[in-house]
Amino acid sequence: MIPHNETMMLKTPFYSRCLAACEINMWEDWKGYTTPQAYTSVEQEYFAVRSNTGVFDISPMIKYRFTGPDAGAYLNRLVTRDIRKIGVGRVAYTVWCDDNGQVMDDGTIFHLAENDYRLCAYARCLDWLMWSAEGFDVTIVDETAEVAALAVQGPTSCAIFKNMGFDGIENLKPFGLTRYPFEGSEVMISRTGFTGDLGYEIWVDPSLAETFWDRLFEAGKHREIRPIGGHALEMLRTEAGFVQAGVDFIPAEESVRTGRSRSPFELGLGWLVSFDKPVFNGRKALLKEKKEGSRYAFVYLDVEGNKPAEYAFIYDGDKQVGTVTTAAWCPTAKTNIAFAQVDAKYGKPGQELVTEIYYDRELKWTRVMAKCTVIESAVFNPPRKRQTPAPDF
């Protein structure tokens, strides 16, 4: 048990190392854990991932473990993707919905072994998971505090792992997972991440966390390995086109006002919905939506100029047709990108719209009406993300 009554902010298993590295002492609250927003400079950390390797402590990510004869069937009813197609040793990105087909959260499912899965989520949802377990022979455990995890992301990440002695890691395919002996125990490595780059996530027992960190940074010191904080990750995921729960959509169970939640189709995640499988949460509502149409469309916008279109309204002529949820200047793609929600009839790729951007220069607020174009896909998508064997830089 986590002693909430004794601890205002929890510390991750890597806390001592994060603390030592966090030169500018910028911390934030991530689901009750204190984690660095930045260690030295956001730009340096961003470029570490795009040019070398950045290390992000993902231990606070909510992790549930599902075991038992019905674990697979249980998850298949819970989430929108067809879990039957995710073999042992594979990882799948998915969303899960309430009965109204509204997205509760997105995350990844790790098929660890026969009848053994892990779900990584943004939000705690044990109550929903337990309600969903009625009638299934499945055991559900919140193992957030029992697993230490790091994202090791960037072009040199594979080479660093090879330096650590993880032979053959280059052959791990995207969304695959593998295990290596480590200090008399084991480390699990998955080729997954939230940066859109070549990269891995590692999963170890918390008792080995500090040792792993030390060995990793030792192995990577000649390849400019560097810890990164939440701010750099935000730039990275925007460039890579990944939506973020709580930012790009309100988890259905957290939304208070009617109509504020979104379906997978309305988040551009329709490809995660499989109607070819038995009943799953939201199926009926999503079938109806597919037939009758969605309320909103999710779009990537390429915005003119270099001012991030944060919180901007989007217009078609005089008509306001949507709002921006995420916006950033993306240094590698050299694009001013925005994620937006627009009315369903807008948002065809190539369509031109206008964003209303406010910015200040020394307390003088200015407005620009910047043209923007709907683009088909994320702006950063390098071949190394997919290449197997993974390239060595």
Add this chain to the structure above:
Amino acid sequence: MIDLNKNYDVIVVGGGHNGLICATYLAKSGRKVLVIEANQSLGGASATSEFSDQFSVSSCAHWLFQLNPDVASDMGLNKQGLELAARDLNTIALAEDGNHLIIDGDELEGAGISDEDRVAFVAFNKQILKFSKLLSGAFNRRAPKLVEGNLTDRITLAKLGLGMKMLGKADMSDLMRLALINIYDVMEENFDNDLLKAAISLDSLLGSHMGPRSPNTVYGYLYRRMGDIYGFNGPAVVKGGMGAVGEAMAKAARASGVDIEVDTAVSKINIDIDRATGVTLADGRVVDSGLVVSNADPKTTFNKLVGLTNIETGIARRVKSVRMKGDAAKLHIALDSLPTFTGLSEKQVGQRLLIAPTMNYIEKAFNHSKYGEYSTAPAMDISIPTTHDASLAPAGKHVMSVIVQFTPYELKGGWNDENKEAFKQLVIDRIADYAPDLKDKIVASELLTPADLEERFHIHGGHWHHGEISLDQILTMRPFPGASQYGTSVDGLFLCGAGTHPGGGVMGLAGHNAAKEIIKRGKSA
């Protein structure tokens, strides 16, 4: 009989009275209907069974007092042989000293009743029946959804709203006030006589898991008095026991072309991803149909027949949350001759007899069941039907049927033969306080705890009403939001039992309304 070549439009799972009523209306609308019943007899909890050699009794419900007259007439129940052995009986609240209170419609006698109470009782009845009458307008139609603004639903809501306005300012504010408080407080406001207050309180909570001080008991009382709106001026005894109601309904159903298969359990409602396609029987046979209508309670329907893994989490959560733990047992006693109740004439022994001396007596009895114990001084509703209908027992002999209120479904340590026997003796002792020669006349006896009722009638929790009748589980919340207009989240699967609006009791409107809804939806059902 099942005719597999018939291509049934509708299969009704369960031949309870609501299932038979629903089936009959659907058959009359031209649909090919099959009713499948697990037990030998039809009628569900409206049943008669022989519990000892040649002694029979209504084994669950024992009074008829709420049957909707339109349903009875549409079914032609009189023509099908339904006869009442007695009707409009008095309710007699027993006092240990023999100074009983006799309730005969608006009239009160005995128990030192004061003139003030007599006057207050007339006024109380008048107001309660006004409220029940208002509610009855929403009973014979589907419960209106509040949000979607469907015309039919709007009319129902408008009728209810207008009806409330028409009550007048004083009654309207009284209704809104009373509906949310408890019967104990209402009794204290109106009456002085302990027996009267206790008798009305008992009526407000019979069969439920509530005491007089529990919220929702006033609604329970309005629900009970719906019988008055339907032409009953007190309970009736059915000739041949309550099973005769089921038999008459089965005859009506068959006469309308319904096929009925008894002694055949349905093990599963078959679902092809989104749609019910028929049923699988316990013997493995599969019967296909266009629609499946479940007369089973919502928990049995979804937990056992559909399977919680085959519906979405939100619905599974709602099924799980339905409150339906029965708290009433049935005691059946075979008697060598009619027992003598202190202070009652032989004729009066055939009336409805209550053992509930005070409201606190009932509340204390409830306390036990709250903590998983059986009550050491339970409240009771006693019927000796053989005083009106000799057919239930050998000549000159009698049967006594007792509803024992506050017998928990889940007893601490579980119901076993030993504690069942102990409880049965305790109940008999308690009745013997009022009828001293009772024990000498007992030939045989049988106690059915809520757990036994569950097993015998396939009702989850042994709850007569297939779910507590309370404000959180009525109208559009019955059995739960999302299944309140008889349709469910599974296309082609409907509910028609007491768990749906308006609720239980041998009333018949749930089955009636479900059929009307299916007919109304036509091809889209």
